[in-house]
Amino acid sequence: MAPTVYDVTTWPGATVSPYTDIGLVINQIIADIKSQQTSQTTRPGAVIYIPPGHYTLQTTANIDIGFLTIKGSGHGFMSEAIRDDVNHSAWVETLPGSSHVQIANTNQVGFLVDRATDPGANGRLNSVIFQDFCIDGVSSSKPYLPGNGKTGIKVQYDTDSVRVEGMGFVYLATALTIRNADAFNITNNFIAECGNAIQMISSSIVGKITNNYLISAWAGNSIFMENNENCVISGNSLLWGARMQFKNVNRAVITGNKFVSNFSGMIVHETACHEQLISGNHFRRIFGDGGPARNDDLYGMVQLNGNDNSVTANTFSFDVPAANVVPSGATPTVVLVKGGARNFLATNKLVSNISVRHVLDPSASATKVLWSGTSSQLQDLTGGNMSFVATP
């Protein structure tokens, strides 16, 4: 086997069993890689393989080299929420599995991508990959925030083309948090029963979040992003507490996603966001066991606040018993255009069990609402600073 291929269970340099502290073993492997790859042109990185097994992580794994792949053989998801909710004394297994890493300590980060010394001048950690294993916070309960305070992966240093693929995350306060990423790629993951699923903080450049399951962000966000331009967010299934929260996120492509939520606010522009393309998504609002709503029903299933956003060919399906609407007796809001100019809604389908409507707030100007609802499904508070063509 090449010296760049490590198996945590067989590497002879480990001073501890990986089942006892896989984080420490990974750190020792990284130290070994560094001791062998010692010049600017001899650092291809390595792959660290985690075979199926239950591993405890006592020590945070600190990835401070580029081109490192940490890879398992399966995201190993099982629904711990169901396990906790029912009598499981007869179950065959009660833990997640496959390549299963359990974070031991409260408020701990499982995998930290960071560098102690900054080489400056756009030095970055390049092409770090997390693939096909499970990070488990072990124990928590809804709404998981602040919960156990655990974070699965935290990318703290500037990166280029970081990849998170095929991973499982469960029972964490935050599954994945990344700052200052260029061209990140988060695809085909299974994130469930976490307070926050994906947090893109500080700023990032372009990026893709595609084809993921993002399940049960009861108190936090399915996706939070700030200061990004030109991201693609497509083909994701955001379930039960679907929420994309954006601050200064411009020109995102948000297509073909499935949103289901017990709450208002499935896409939220917390600060101004411009020129997003929101097309071909299905938004489903239900009323279930999600606990108290984070926002009332006037908040909007989607809340726009910025210029030139386009909302086309989406379905908005609202199904909350009249008695559960907050505030009581209100007409729930589908799309709230809170502010900004020239937002564009066209050919959206509205379905609802009770009366609902779009709302254009006074500071929104020149909004177009075209075949996206009937006359009674639009409340215009702008004094007519808008264009409307009712669905016939």
Added chain:
Amino acid sequence: MAPTVYDVTTWPGATVSPYTDIGLVINQIIADIKSQQTSQTTRPGAVIYIPPGHYTLQTTANIDIGFLTIKGSGHGFMSEAIRDDVNHSAWVETLPGSSHVQIANTNQVGFLVDRATDPGANGRLNSVIFQDFCIDGVSSSKPYLPGNGKTGIKVQYDTDSVRVEGMGFVYLATALTIRNADAFNITNNFIAECGNAIQMISSSIVGKITNNYLISAWAGNSIFMENNENCVISGNSLLWGARMQFKNVNRAVITGNKFVSNFSGMIVHETACHEQLISGNHFRRIFGDGGPARNDDLYGMVQLNGNDNSVTANTFSFDVPAANVVPSGATPTVVLVKGGARNFLATNKLVSNISVRHVLDPSASATKVLWSGTSSQLQDLTGGNMSFVATP
């Protein structure tokens, strides 16, 4: 190597060569896993690797543990139909390859995911994964149903987050059939020359079927699904006999798919289906070597039957010689709204070599047809219970 990593070609516990009966070897490996993983909290599962090779499967592989990954090194597709149609005496190879599993017996299931004893209380088989190998029915001929009666993978017991990724399926009556799945993920597979490609039977919860090739379901379905809510079906290429057949499938997101078929009925609501979002798909109807049509040309390229479905921004391209239309002289139907209320068609593009039209059946009410055809491209049998804006 960790005790959870098995290679079918090197595992010493096998009583038979994997080339003779890979199913039996896998069952013996699973028995070995069970003998080693014996408590609720010590069952992380394992990975079974199938290196490139031609394997015969005499015995059905029965997966009755969670967190098992069965993985090869390539879907190994080759077109056996082409092989059978031409003189291939000079060909270099005549069988599919890579990690190539050949089902030996008529009416056999290759891989059965099932449990003999039900632990109850939402006990499920979790995170079973099939990845990157080929399942071959060895011999069959169009239309492949009933054909050899072989099934590639049959998931019979309740599962959570089952994954089928990068697989090849060929010459099977049914490639993949799954019942009672929660959060399944079927992506990047290559399914060709099978009677049915993907069958989601009984019921399922959410799910994703994305980025697959589903080729040549001449007699069956590319995708059959019943009793599902909130599934995403996107980015698939359904070729030559494209058909998605649905029963009580609600709120599906069906976007960005390529449909090409020799037959009518590329999306069919066999029973009522509500609130589907069908957007950005390309439907192409051709006339070729598909054999006798399953439905006549009044059946509809798409047949809706339910409430509040949205059909937006699709292209419908019809190209059948007038002489081949059935019944003779009929005007073929593009979208048939067979029943249901408030179905919504907008900004769809129609292309055809002969006159075609949408049809609203008498029991359909309040359908909207907006910029989806000219006046002559709509037949309204509802007595005016609809809204129409002709494409100008």
Added chain:
Amino acid sequence: MAPTVYDVTTWPGATVSPYTDIGLVINQIIADIKSQQTSQTTRPGAVIYIPPGHYTLQTTANIDIGFLTIKGSGHGFMSEAIRDDVNHSAWVETLPGSSHVQIANTNQVGFLVDRATDPGANGRLNSVIFQDFCIDGVSSSKPYLPGNGKTGIKVQYDTDSVRVEGMGFVYLATALTIRNADAFNITNNFIAECGNAIQMISSSIVGKITNNYLISAWAGNSIFMENNENCVISGNSLLWGARMQFKNVNRAVITGNKFVSNFSGMIVHETACHEQLISGNHFRRIFGDGGPARNDDLYGMVQLNGNDNSVTANTFSFDVPAANVVPSGATPTVVLVKGGARNFLATNKLVSNISVRHVLDPSASATKVLWSGTSSQLQDLTGGNMSFVATP
């Protein structure tokens, strides 16, 4: 380990170190495979693994067998352009990494898929797979064409279901060129700093290009394709010099892509292309460091030339300083319908810092422009042979 699993670093048959000439080692491995797999029904192929490392490729690797997987552990991208632009003396590493193959010679092909002898009668190379490694042209400078003349992968012989997945390509004149492919699959790759990213030449049947980063085709194309029908091109991020150039490409599905370019011409019909579906894409035109424009600003962000193309639910965002428009003082063109009948634009969003407009050339007939701009945003040179509904 099975005899079909090779590791370039440990295979005893190599006559040279893979670090010195990985191409020669791969050719020797292929010769070994051929010597072991000698009949039509005993050729399952093999997998060749490239562990993380810096490898030089002196000899072109010639893949002339089917079912071969060449696989690494990471695309290993790092931005060599940034490396070359800044003082990187303090950087930790200065080369791409992971499984990193460096093409040694000017005008060389890295990996050639070709067969010396054609077995005829639809004999093809089946299911060749390139996965998860990096091909590096080592040195080049903008605009990379003709540059070093190097090609990453060249598929010269007819193939069925070739797959290129998770690969990195950097500093090549052309990353990937494929001719005569049936059902190709190019997904989740990272192609940057190359003259051309993906070239589908001669002809191909169906195909998928999905979820890729295609960055910096400053002089060539992000995607070039000719003589194809029924391709899916979705979810890609085409950055900085985004360009899809088509000749006789019909019925493509082009959805959910992110285009950003310093130039005009993000989708170009070089010859007639019919019935393409272009929906839910975000086109962003900027002015930056791209060097002299390849086309002036009257060329169109999108240039259609063919019949029955549909352009729906896209955002077109134009942001070039007035002083930089070419020709000086011109009104830039958003969609140019250069020719063809019945092209269909609906519900597209226009954003721009200066006046822009769609243009219908005299030979375009019966174009529909519906809610895709205001009256002042359409120049009709057809004498009224079109339909227009202004965005209200």
